[in-house]
Amino acid sequence: MIELVAERLPFVAAIILMMVGLYALMATGNLVKRMVGLTLFQTSVFLLFIAMGKVFGGGAPILDYKKLKADSLDPSTLYANPLPQVLILTAIVVGVATLAMGLALVVRIREAYGSIEDDAIAEADYAIELEKGV
Amino acid sequence: MFDPVFLPAAIAAHAPAILVAVPLLLSTVAAAQPSGKVGWALALTGVFVALLCAIELVFATRAEFAVVSYAMGGWQPPFGIEFRIDGLNAAILLLLSVIGLLALIFGAASVEDEIGKSKRSLFYAAFLLCFSGLSGVAITGDAFNLFVFLEISSIGTYAIIAMGWRSDRRALTASFDYLVMGTIGATFFVIGVGFLYMATGTLNMADMAVRIGELSGNRVVEVGFAFILVGIGLKAALFPLHLWLPNAYAFAPNFVTTFLAATATKVAFYVIIRFSYDVFTIDSGFVANAMTFVITPLAIAGMLIASAQALFQADTRRLLAYSSVAQVGYMLLGLGIATGAGVTAGVLHLLNHALMKGALFMALGAFAISYGVRRIDDLKGLGQAMPATSAAFTIGALSLIGVPFTVGFISKFYLVQAALGAGWWWAVAAILASSVLAVFYCYRMLVALWVSPPLSPEHRPNGHVRKAPMTILVPMWILALANLWFGIDAGPMVDLARTAAEAAINGGLAR
Numbered sequence: 001m002i003e004l005v006a007e008r009l010p011f012v013a014a015i016i017l018m019m020v021g022l023y024a025l026m027a028t029g030n031l032v033k034r035m036v037g038l039t040l041f042q043t044s045v046f047l048l049f050i051a052m053g054k055v056f057g058g059g060a061p062i063l064d065y066k067k068l069k070a071d072s073l074d075p076s077t078l079y080a081n082p083l084p085q086v087l088i089l090t091a092i093v094v095g096v097a098t099l100a101m102g103l104a105l106v107v108r109i110r111e112a113y114g115s116i117e118d119d120a121i122a123e124a125d126y127a128i129e130l131e132k133g134v
Numbered sequence: 135m136f137d138p139v140f141l142p143a144a145i146a147a148h149a150p151a152i153l154v155a156v157p158l159l160l161s162t163v164a165a166a167q168p169s170g171k172v173g174w175a176l177a178l179t180g181v182f183v184a185l186l187c188a189i190e191l192v193f194a195t196r197a198e199f200a201v202v203s204y205a206m207g208g209w210q211p212p213f214g215i216e217f218r219i220d221g222l223n224a225a226i227l228l229l230l231s232v233i234g235l236l237a238l239i240f241g242a243a244s245v246e247d248e249i250g251k252s253k254r255s256l257f258y259a260a261f262l263l264c265f266s267g268l269s270g271v272a273i274t275g276d277a278f279n280l281f282v283f284l285e286i287s288s289i290g291t292y293a294i295i296a297m298g299w300r301s302d303r304r305a306l307t308a309s310f311d312y313l314v315m316g317t318i319g320a321t322f323f324v325i326g327v328g329f330l331y332m333a334t335g336t337l338n339m340a341d342m343a344v345r346i347g348e349l350s351g352n353r354v355v356e357v358g359f360a361f362i363l364v365g366i367g368l369k370a371a372l373f374p375l376h377l378w379l380p381n382a383y384a385f386a387p388n389f390v391t392t393f394l395a396a397t398a399t400k401v402a403f404y405v406i407i408r409f410s411y412d413v414f415t416i417d418s419g420f421v422a423n424a425m426t427f428v429i430t431p432l433a434i435a436g437m438l439i440a441s442a443q444a445l446f447q448a449d450t451r452r453l454l455a456y457s458s459v460a461q462v463g464y465m466l467l468g469l470g471i472a473t474g475a476g477v478t479a480g481v482l483h484l485l486n487h488a489l490m491k492g493a494l495f496m497a498l499g500a501f502a503i504s505y506g507v508r509r510i511d512d513l514k515g516l517g518q519a520m521p522a523t524s525a526a527f528t529i530g531a532l533s534l535i536g537v538p539f540t541v542g543f544i545s546k547f548y549l550v551q552a553a554l555g556a557g558w559w560w561a562v563a564a565i566l567a568s569s570v571l572a573v574f575y576c577y578r579m580l581v582a583l584w585v586s587p588p589l590s591p592e593h594r595p596n597g598h599v600r601k602a603p604m605t606i607l608v609p610m611w612i613l614a615l616a617n618l619w620f621g622i623d624a625g626p627m628v629d630l631a632r633t634a635a636e637a638a639i640n641g642g643l644a645r
Contacts, residue, residue, distance in 0.1 A: 022318075025314065025318075031310065034314060038314060038317055038318070041318065041321060042317065042321050045321055045325055045328070049328050052331070052332050083337075084328075084331070087278050087337075090278075090282055091281075094285040097285070098285065098313065098317050101289050101292050101313060102313050102314075102317075105296055105306060105309055105310045106310070108296065108299065108306050109306045112299060112306055113303065121307055125304055125307070128304075
């Protein structure tokens with residue numbers, strides 16, 4: 001059992017981070033904290049991807065140019081898979097854009113409602129609904 | 135490559151790339167424009183170019199199992215990103231650009247009414263981002279690329295939904311809720327893609343389909359499918375995951391609601407078809423079980439519960455939003471039946487639903503411009519004040535119920551036929567029950583419109599009454615008449631849906 005977990009340590013870490021993120025997302029009523037949880041949740045997936053690209057004993061996937069020219073590359077050399085890292089670079093950009101969008105919305109919500117707490121916002125909206133009957 | 139029909143050969147050869155790239159690039163230009171009118175013209179140009187390319191692609195994929203494959207940047211698939219169009223996504227692209235164009239014509243006046251002067255060109259830039267993201271999702275043949283396009287469209291969507299804050303500040307919280315849920319959905323999707331990549335070592339969907347076929351019974355692949363289904367289900371407003379939708383539709387600007395209601399969930403629905411029928415095959419017991427025991431019960435629950443919720447709404451757009459969730463249920467039921475007839479019915483309802491919701495939301499937009507209508511009570515007596523718009527609204531509502539000689543009837547007819555073909559009489563009962571609920575919620579609006587005595591002027595939400603301009607009435611009537619036209623001459627729509635279903639089931643990416 002311990003061996004099983006130890007072999008997959010990065011995945012365990014990813015799962016724990018993911019659950020912490022999801023919990024933070026649901027447990028707090030503060031919109032900024034909610035964004036923190038969301039970002040943590042997204043970041044855990046980055047770890048999952050990076051971990052899957054790692055090959056035991058593999059180094060950085062950079063070929064020795066001189067050896068490549070001389071056609072004397074050792075075919076048994078192990079390299080980590082670079083593709084997941086490239087994908088995650090894209091995903092990080094996407095994540096940053098989402099985070100920026102979310103925080104911008106929080107700023108606007110603060111301006112419109114004077115609060116970033118879920119309860120206060122719901123209360124303010126409920127007051128409108130009572131008044132307008134929507 | 136394919137034989138071009140009307141575009142010059144040099145452009146037609148790159149039509150898949152142009153379709154996505156032109157709106158995407160024009161959005162940056164639009165963002166820099168000080169004038170909203172220029173922004174609107176740029177948006178219109180982008181969507182029109184996309185429409186031309188989409189028509190070209192529809193012709194190119196008319197033949198049976200015809201596939202247009204475009205290697206992005208000359209990098210050959212499966213290593214480079216591939217844009218891959220068959221009958222299924224050609225239909226989605228056509229729908230997307232037609233609705234986009236009509237919604238933009240409608241939007242010129244509506245946006246002027248609802249969005250601040252300095253923000254209009256930025257608004258159109260965000261719309262173009264959303265549009266190109268959605269067409270990218272529909273066109274790409276690369277699973278990770280799909281995620282990136284999904285997020286591009288989502289970020290644009292969050293921005294344009296939040297722009298409804300001027301008429302109702304709840305648009306901000308609605309957009310924030312959508313952002314949180316949408317990001318969770320997209321992240322689930324990317325986790326699923328990660329699992330598929332772990333097991334197959336490829337991101338190209340066609341390549342993946344071949345390798346998954348060899349890996350039958352692999353648990354990693356099955357978990358990946360489950361993640362993808364949940365993630366995209368959230369975007370498609372699959373029943374228990376629809377919570378973001380009613381508020382987002384109710385508080386967004388009218389133009390945004392019209393566009394999103396007719397396209398956004400449809401594109402997500404396309405992704406579900408693509409993954410469950412093409413990347414995975416319905417012949418594998420795992421996917422078939424997911425369709426029968428997960429999708430079908432949720433679809434039926436959505437049809438009944440969301441329709442029942444729609445009955446109790448006071449806000450017109452929220453009512454139609456709940457009805458949208460119910461309509462997604464019909465489409466998913468078509469998928470759940472998992473036969474050629476079922477998928478045809480699902481895709482047919484997808485296309486038809488865009489026509490009816492487009493007409494309904496445009497009519498509501500016209501009411502909103504003239505009288506500031508938001509609630510059902512505000513509709514009272516408008517039948518006399520705005521008979522033409524009310525008539526278009528009524529056609530849309532009748533189509534939503536499924537009255538004969540409207541498109542709603544055609545798609546429900548095909549759906550019932552498919553359900554009976556599979557021996558699912560209980561599904562037929564659910565379709566009928568949900569239609570009865572639809573009669574009731576449409577009845578509430580139509581009675582207010584035509585029968586109730588008009589509100590006295592001081593009860594009108596808008597003191598000053600303006601005439602709805604032609605730019606709103608024309609696209610609205612095009613969609614309303616399309617509801618009638620394709621309800622009588624169902625041939626073209628059914629053909630489109632059948633080609634799509636055949637491409638999904640028989641063509642498959644593996645071939």
